[in-house]
Amino acid sequence: MKIVTTVKRVTDPDMKVKIKPDGTGIVTDGVEYRMNYFDEYGVEEAIRLKQEHGGEIVVVSVGADASTKEIRTALAMGADRGILVETDEELDSDAVARVLAEVIKEEAPDIVLMGKQSVDTDRNQAGQMLAAYLGYPQATFAFELKVADGWATVGREVDGGTSTKRVKLPAIVTADLRLNEPRYASLPGIIKAKRKKIDRKTPGDLGVDTANRVNVLQYEAPETRAAGQIVESVDELIEKLRTEAKAL
Amino acid sequence: MADFFNPTEEHKQLREMVRSFAEREVAPQAEEHDRAERFNVDLFRRLGSELGLLGVTVPLEFGGSGMDATAAVIVHEELAAADPGFCLAYLAHSMLFVNNLAVNGNDDQRQRILPGACDGTLIGGMCMSEPNAGTDVLAMGTVAREDGDHFVLDGQKMWITNGAISDSELGDVFLVYAKQEERSSRALSLFLVEKGTPGFSLGQKIHNKLGMRASTTAELVFDGVRVPKENLVSAPGGAVKSMMRNLAIERVTLAAMSLGIARRSIEIMNDYARDRAAFGQPLNRFGQIQRHIAESYAEYMAGRAYTYQVASQLSLDAFGNRLDSDGVKLYCSTMGKNVADRAIQVLGGYGYVGEYQVERLWRDAKLLEIGGGTIEAHHKNMTRDLSGLDKLL
Ligand SMILES: Cc1cc2nc3c(=O)[nH]c(=O)nc-3n(C[C@H](O)[C@H](O)[C@H](O)COP(=O)(O)OP(=O)(O)OC[C@H]3O[C@@H](n4cnc5c(N)ncnc54)[C@H](O)[C@@H]3O)c2cc1C
Numbered sequence: 001m002k003i004v005t006t007v008k009r010v011t012d013p014d015m016k017v018k019i020k021p022d023g024t025g026i027v028t029d030g031v032e033y034r035m036n037y038f039d040e041y042g043v044e045e046a047i048r049l050k051q052e053h054g055g056e057i058v059v060v061s062v063g064a065d066a067s068t069k070e071i072r073t074a075l076a077m078g079a080d081r082g083i084l085v086e087t088d089e090e091l092d093s094d095a096v097a098r099v100l101a102e103v104i105k106e107e108a109p110d111i112v113l114m115g116k117q118s119v120d121t122d123r124n125q126a127g128q129m130l131a132a133y134l135g136y137p138q139a140t141f142a143f144e145l146k147v148a149d150g151w152a153t154v155g156r157e158v159d160g161g162t163s164t165k166r167v168k169l170p171a172i173v174t175a176d177l178r179l180n181e182p183r184y185a186s187l188p189g190i191i192k193a194k195r196k197k198i199d200r201k202t203p204g205d206l207g208v209d210t211a212n213r214v215n216v217l218q219y220e221a222p223e224t225r226a227a228g229q230i231v232e233s234v235d236e237l238i239e240k241l242r243t244e245a246k247a248l
Numbered sequence: 249m250a251d252f253f254n255p256t257e258e259h260k261q262l263r264e265m266v267r268s269f270a271e272r273e274v275a276p277q278a279e280e281h282d283r284a285e286r287f288n289v290d291l292f293r294r295l296g297s298e299l300g301l302l303g304v305t306v307p308l309e310f311g312g313s314g315m316d317a318t319a320a321v322i323v324h325e326e327l328a329a330a331d332p333g334f335c336l337a338y339l340a341h342s343m344l345f346v347n348n349l350a351v352n353g354n355d356d357q358r359q360r361i362l363p364g365a366c367d368g369t370l371i372g373g374m375c376m377s378e379p380n381a382g383t384d385v386l387a388m389g390t391v392a393r394e395d396g397d398h399f400v401l402d403g404q405k406m407w408i409t410n411g412a413i414s415d416s417e418l419g420d421v422f423l424v425y426a427k428q429e430e431r432s433s434r435a436l437s438l439f440l441v442e443k444g445t446p447g448f449s450l451g452q453k454i455h456n457k458l459g460m461r462a463s464t465t466a467e468l469v470f471d472g473v474r475v476p477k478e479n480l481v482s483a484p485g486g487a488v489k490s491m492m493r494n495l496a497i498e499r500v501t502l503a504a505m506s507l508g509i510a511r512r513s514i515e516i517m518n519d520y521a522r523d524r525a526a527f528g529q530p531l532n533r534f535g536q537i538q539r540h541i542a543e544s545y546a547e548y549m550a551g552r553a554y555t556y557q558v559a560s561q562l563s564l565d566a567f568g569n570r571l572d573s574d575g576v577k578l579y580c581s582t583m584g585k586n587v588a589d590r591a592i593q594v595l596g597g598y599g600y601v602g603e604y605q606v607e608r609l610w611r612d613a614k615l616l617e618i619g620g621g622t623i624e625a626h627h628k629n630m631t632r633d634l635s636g637l638d639k640l641l
């Protein structure tokens with residue numbers, strides 16, 4: 001079974017995000033980067049699928065040269081080889097999906113495992129768009145995945161509960177947090193990953209025009225929340241709800 | 249991508265892996281195990297079975313990861329930032345036992361013991377100190393007498409980290425230093441002693457330690473313990489050299505633990521001083537608080553630069569690094585304690601209680617001025633080594 005799994009290098013979501021004074025982006029000086037959390041679940045699931053069915057795991061990232069680090073982490077966890085589609089531009093989800101579509105056409109995997117969204121921009125679009133560009137079936141927000149006889153059975157987290165979907169392979173599956181517990185890249189894994197191959201391409205090599213179709217006009221921080229208050233009486237509460245919170 | 253503290257991409261990935269494990273798995277259990285004076289054996293075994301960290305410096309062929317002193321420093325720095333007590337157990341196993349055997353043992357011994365010690369099946373320690381001999385190590389009284397194809401060990405060892413893994417259970421395997429033939433001898437030999445050997449027993453698990461309570465410390469008793477000759481490590485009477493070799497990496501990694509303690513203490517005091525207000529402004533607007541934070545950071549970075557510089561020059565099978573391996577531990581141990589102390593001061597009353605961690609870091613930091621050589625021992629060694637020099641290059 002051939003599995004493609006995707007990883008994105010994102011700013012560490014546990015750090016405080018600062019917006020540039022002119023609102024054109026976020027401040028990246030001194031910011032730590034890591035693999036998108038949801039992608040870790042995709043990589044882990046790929047490794048488990050390979051353990052069960054055998055085959056090969058190809059890990060793909062679209063991004064700057066530094067994204068080789070996230071690819072190496074996936075290789076250290078157990079993926080077999082990497083592909084970096086290198087670009088220094090900030091791509092929108094649509095451009096990423098079009099780039100990935102070309103890679104998938106070349107690799108022709110049985111299944112593509114992705115994170116359901118990336119924790120930096122939280123757009124939740126790339127997987128769905130990729131499925132559309134390829135004409136593949138999709139099953140998003142997976143918390144359970146079983147593959148047999150050319151079909152994937154996917155338990156999905158949906159509003160108000162869960163649902164089960166069967167999709168014919170090749171298909172796109174995006175991972176939610178309950179799918180598995182991602183392993184740590186072990187030290188022997190890190191050492192082995194050094195010898196695994198990473199191919200480099202550019203969007204141009206793949207014939208993809210990455211001009212963004214969605215443009216960001218301005219970044220703004222949400223208003224900071226005022227501190228909570230403790231009131232002495234119900235009357236005071238009602239008064240404050242009326243005058244300060246303007247909720248009544 | 250590489251930098252002074254992460255000289256290769258693998259070092260950087262190693263640091264990130266250990267940090268995320270430390271934050272997610274080690275930090276949350278630290279307070280509980282400190283309070284209960286309990287060693288978290290299950291978590292410890294995962295360092296081997298899941299992460300491959302227990303044999304960080306061991307050649308691949310014996311089940312290790314084949315990395316260098318800098319990698320060992322990275323692991324200790326990151327683990328100690330989460331839980332110094334747990335990290336001390338790691339150090340006693342991976343540096344004092346595993347690395348010691350990897351460097352000083354023969355192939356038979358390494359093949360027999362190291363794979364299990366690297367995957368976490370066996371938990372080991374090193375026995376040098378005794379009730380009546382610490383700094384003055386050559387005053388030790390444990391003696392090994394030759395008897396046919398065995399050596400017979402008699403004596404007691406004190407303060408042995410991982411000597412017990414619970415209140416009543418011995419650790420699995422130890423490297424034990426003993427006098428060759430008689431007490432008055434100055435020649436030491438080194439032996440592998442395994443749990444279950446008749447006459448080898450747990451004297452007591454030591455309770456009520458000030459800090460490092462998440463690691464166990466024990467007194468071990470050797471009463472006519474017959475050790476087969478194949479368990480003699482390196483030449484009979486030649487163990488002082490082995491000891492010196494291993495003390496260098498021990499001290500550098502102990503220094504790394506102080507770096508982890510300092511980093512965590514600085515993060516905590518920095519956060520707190522930003523958020524806590526007094527007299528209408530954040531604490532970090534006050535000059536005295538600024539001094540605590542800024543001096544701590546500068547001293548931490550100085551210690552860090554010194555430690556990584558020494559680690560980068562340290563080859564694990566050489567000896568003769570004593571001046572600087574003592575030097576980094578001398579500087580960093582007191583630095584770590586002072587930084588933790590300032591963190592308590594910046595947090596005021598909140599710093600004095602468990603919830604904010606710094607009181608535990610401070611208690612743990614103190615051990616590093618004692619274990620692996622007291623700071624006075626470092627003064628003595630360093631001055632002796634320096635006295636032979638005319639100019640510093
Ligand atoms: C928690 C813990 C874990 C430990 N783990 C281990 C372990 O795993 N294996 C092991 O073998 N040991 C271990 N030790 C022992 C440790 O290495 C010794 O405690 C240390 O070497 C000091 O020896 P001592 O306690 O006998 O003190 P002493 O040597 O008696 O020293 C007492 C005081 O006298 C000073 N002093 C001694 N000689 C001189 C001198 N010549 N000049 C100036 N001052 C001097 C010392 O610096 C110290 O201040 C551990 C200790 C602790 C507390």
